[in-house]
Amino acid sequence: MLKGLMRQALCVAALFSVIYTAHADDRQRVFTGTLGKTPIVLELNTQQQDEVVGRYFYEKYHRDLLLSGTLHESTLSLIEGENRYGEEQPLPTLKLEATADGLQGEWQSPKGKKLPVKLVEAKVPAPTSTTLPFIATLQHSNPYEYLRLQGLKLKAAKKEHFMGYELQWWTEPETTISLFSIESGLPKDERQQVNQQLLARLWQEVIRYHGCLMQGGVNTDFLQQVEPKLISPAVVSLNVSTSYYCGGAHPDFGDSPLNIDVKTGHPLSLGDVLWAGEGAPILHADRDSPGDQPLSTAQSDAYSTYQREVLVPWLIKQFTTLHPNEMKKPAEGDDNACDYSDESIWGYSPWYFTESGLYLSPYFARVARACDAPDWSILPYSLVKQHPGAVKLQLP
Incomplete structure (x- = not known):
């Protein structure tokens, strides 16, 4: 009896050391193993024991299966998938217990078929000299995706x-x-x-x-x-x-x-290329790339203020000069017209380079998305060069 209680206590401690306390740095915990005889990769977040969330994929197929459930003492009770759009169909379930190095238990289909599940904490292979730098960063930041991409070519x-x-x-x-x-x-x-x-x-x-x-x-x-x-x-x-x-x-x-x-x-961010404000541009203001340092709160606030109070009015002024007919405010009551004079549509414009200039697209609400991507909203390079951004570029 005493040995049984001690074993149970050790399993509970193992479960929390393997899963729960590992979330002090907000990282998901990743396991590898088998469901039946098929290799899988599984990710769990048990920070909220009454709302455990996770996912797993079969290594052969790479597509995620959603998991949700609860952690009670040493037992994970999980449902695979979810009912959508008011459905009430039965779903597969997993019941998992902690082991010394991972989890084990059983998967059961809605029709009662049962398969054993054996998992250990994932040992993520180190990147090789030929691994793409972006994928290499995932080894620590997102090991679940790192393992998925290892199987894709x-x-x-x-x-x-x-x-x-x-x-x-x-x-x-x-x-x-x-x-x-x-x-x-x-x-x-x-x-x-x-x-x-x-x-x-x-x-x-x-x-x-x-x-x-x-x-x-x-x-x-x-x-x-x-x-x-x-x-x-x-x-x-x-x-x-x-x-x-x-x-x-x-x-x-x-x-x-x-x-x-x-x-x-x-x-390149737009601020790297074009700066309509006073003073030095904010370098790398709106990038989204592995390895780029995020803006501080003060920098982010300053850039948002610049976009709202400087860049957007400046863009509207330039496009009104270049394309007065397109920028003309629609007549009152004309709900089908596109109002390109509206400041709210230019705040976070998708942009890219073209042979003739810098293309910026407005972004409308869903009901007016047909107004997106007009073919005329290009700033000529002769104008862009008068307002250079943070990076010195040789523009056409």
Whole structure:
């Protein structure tokens, strides 16, 4: 009896040491093992014992299965999947207990089929010399995604010549996410650092695809179109257009361009290229790239103030001068017209380089999304050069 109680106490302690207390740094805990005889990777967050959340994927298929449930003493009681749209169908369940080095228990289907589950804390392999830097950062920041991407390979697709540069397109077959690398036309070192950013973006989109699929379930839609916009000795610019439905009331779509400084390999923010304010620009103000340092609260507040009080009024003034008819405020009561004079649509404009100038797109609310992406909202380089940003670029 005493030995049984001691064993139970040790299991409880192991469970909390393996799962619960590991969340002091807010990291999810990741396990590898088998469900039945099939290898899986499982991630759990037990910070709230009455609302345990997690996910897992079969290594053969890589697609997430959602987990939710509770932790009571040493027992994890989890449901796989969720009922959507008012459904009330039975779902698979997992019951797991702590072991000395992980978890073990049983998976059960709604029809009663049972399979054993054996898991150990994941031993994440170190990156190799050929591992893409973006993927290498995931080893510690997101080991679950790191392990998923270890099982995925890119497939070479078409080759294309664009503005004197040779592009090699790559596709991740399971998600059909595609993007290109630059094979010739830039010096080797610059080409390598640019390609690291391009392929990092491809893998980021693969991760987003899987996140959308887990959130949206069987009705998920995630389609992308990538279009190079400008490649030069100074910049590489492309636009990523995504049409998606990840659950919720309505599908949506949007643009998310990528602009790269060829000389450094760093992504460019709008403030790096164009600065309409007084004083020195805020460097790297709105980047989204692995390794970039986040803005301090004071910097973030200052940049938001600049966008709202300086940049947006300046953009409206410039576009009104360049395109007075398009920027004319619609007549009262004309609900079908696009009001490009509205300051709220220009605050966080998707932007990219073109041969003739800097393209900035307004961003409308869902009911007026047809007004997005007009073809005329381009600032000529002659104007942009008068208001240089934080990075010295050789613009066309």
